[in-house]
Amino acid sequence: MNYEQALEYIHGTYKFGIKLGLDNIRKLLELMDNPHKKLKYVHVAGTNGKGSTVAFISSILKESGYKVGIYTSPYIERFTERIKVNNDEISKEDLARITRYVKEKVELMILEGGNHPTEFEIVTAIAFQYFYEKNCDIVVLEVGLGGRFDSTNIIDAPLTAVITTISYDHMAQLGDTLDKIAFEKAGIIKDGTDVVLYPQVPEAGRVFEDICRKKDARLHRMSFESINMKNVSIEGQEFDYGRFKSLKIGLLGEHQVKNAVVALEAALILEQKGYDRICEDSIRKGLAFAKWPGRLEILRKEPIFLIDGTHNLEGAQTLSRFLKTYFPCKKIVFIMGVLKDKDYKSIIEVCAPLAEDIITVTPNNDRGLPAKELAQSLEGYCKNVLISDTIVNAVEKSLKITPKDGLICAFGSLYYIGEVRSMLLSLE
Template sequence: MTYEEALEFICNTQKFGMKPGLHTISELLERMDNPQKKLRYIHIAGTNGKGSTAAFISSILMESGYKTGIFTSPHIQRVTERIKVNNAEIEQSRFAGLTELIQSKIKIMLEHGGCHPTEFEILTAMAFQYFYEQGCNVVVLEVGLGGRLDSTNVIDTPDLGVITAVSYDHMNILGNTIQEIAAEKAGIIKRGGDIVAYSNPPSVTAIIEKACREKGAKLHRTDFSGIKIIEQNMEGQTFSYKQYTALKISLLGEHQVKNAAVAVHVAEVLKNKGYNITEKAIRNGLLKARWPGRLEVLSKNPFFLIDGAHNAGGVAALKKSLDSLFPGQALTFIMGVLGDKDYQSMLAEILPGCAKLFTVTPNSGRALSAADLAKAAKEYCKNIQICDTVGTAVKKSLVETPKGGAICAFGSLFYIGEVRSILK
């Protein structure tokens, strides 16, 4: 099987949709001799900040000398980005080989009346097998959606569970209240495990505390009152957290300082559990961490940033960051969204006071058309252009934004990668 054939096979599984539950992934892994049972994990759930927190944690672990697997989703440009060992993507040839192996197991499952695994279940199984083959010491495992019924939750008790910022997203699957959404995230909490939790609102924290009590798990809450931001500019941020002075990160936005603080807290808990992690490894790990597509600067003069914010919580964090980086400045935005997102809240949060908006249609069957988005945005921005392609929006925004100005493309990870490939 070639890499292209592997991509086609996986792409064709999209017709099976999304089926929350662990039965199918469990059966597939059983037929693969359960590679997931031979690995150690840091398991991360949350609405926003999962990927950035995973990047910080895996970077600290690598600096500590651990061979570290990292599984994240979705990808920005290539599907192989989702499965990395020590920051190196899975090779296309091995991706194809593992797809062929999994395809043969699926054939047997179907012959025995089983269900066809989804795209995400196939990639999760592939990641487990690859990390096992590579001899990873530890795997940083990001939940795809929710937690309780997510296919990554097939693992036994991890070395540590992490819950990042919880807010509204995927309400059609996870529930309409913040408590219901939090309960799904808390589904990763295992009996007798340890959980590091972001400082969420009391309604969310109460749900996590209850789940920990029921499972006899130990909760470690990250206290953000210990954070002091020293410097913020377009190159990165310097901050102190508890006894750690002048920590540096290259990721932009105050929310990334909070995600970094969670990663430091994770490192401390892991150290207490026997991991060999020094302060030097924490400092270097934070500094070297990269996470493409999150307030990433692609060019300067005018500044061109991309951000994966695709729900109200993410857009609120983005707005706060942009106000800090470009005080008093009217920005140009490129925006594309999926139709099942709460885009009205996103528009109301970020558009008032903007210079211009270019709307695009992300490459997804769930996308809201650029024209429909423009219609919804009229209330908040008078200067709107509907663009046929992402490339057109990028070109027009660069031509029409003055030197010294700033452009930010956001709204969906389904088109951010295309912007990145045009400018990188």
């Protein structure tokens, strides 16, 4: 099996859909001799900010001298981005080899009368095997969907569980109220675990408090009132947090300062648990060096070309605040593509009035909303709406109609901005 065949096999399991539950992954990992049981974890759940928080935590651990496994989804440009050790992606050769091994175990599982694992379960099993082979000191594990029945939740109690912001997304699977969604996310809280909690709205916060009490888990709160912003520019941000003065991050947006603080608090817990190479210097370097592509990422300056994976209401509100704060007087052109099962009408209401022109595209995904339908939904919000037949044409058109002192922002789904990113970086 080569790399291309491995991807074909992995993506071919998409037809098995999303199955929330741990029976499949448990059986598969048992046949693999339970590689996940030989590792230590930080487990990260939430609606928005998971990936950025994972990036900050893993960067701090790497700068502290630890070998860190990183598991995230989805990818932006390459499948191998999802599985990393110390920010180095899994090699194509290793992915092919481990996929072949996992495929053999899946076939055995089916012979024994088991269900076929889903795509996410198979990728999660590949990641666990790789991190075990690489002898990682610690793995920072991002939940795929929800928490309680997500296949990453097969792990025993993590060193710390981290909960980022809770808002409305994946409501068909997780529930239609914030307390229901919070309950699913809180499923990663195990007996006696340390839990770092991003400040939540009361109805979500109460759920986490209640579950921590029942599980005898230690809830670590923080106050964003302790943040003192010192400098903000498109090059990065500088802030004080408690005893930590003049911390710097390269990621943009006020929400990233909050994500950095959550990561810092998680790192301090790990330090207390024996990861004593974590120190103020490694925290500073880790926060400063952290990168997370596709989230308020500026790819060129004239005109400014920004990409963002915003795909729900909270993300749209964050993007809107960012554009109003950083670029209040610029002509804005949007490239917009969305998935049809997302609440894209709320995203339109928040973001569309900011743009002079909007170019619609169809994300390369089975759930992608056709560009023509998106354009119809934009009527009344923006006078100049253009429909593009390809993402390449949309980028070329945006560069033609935007003045050098203007701004282009491609957003709406992580499933197409990778193509935009690759194209722009190839033009540099």
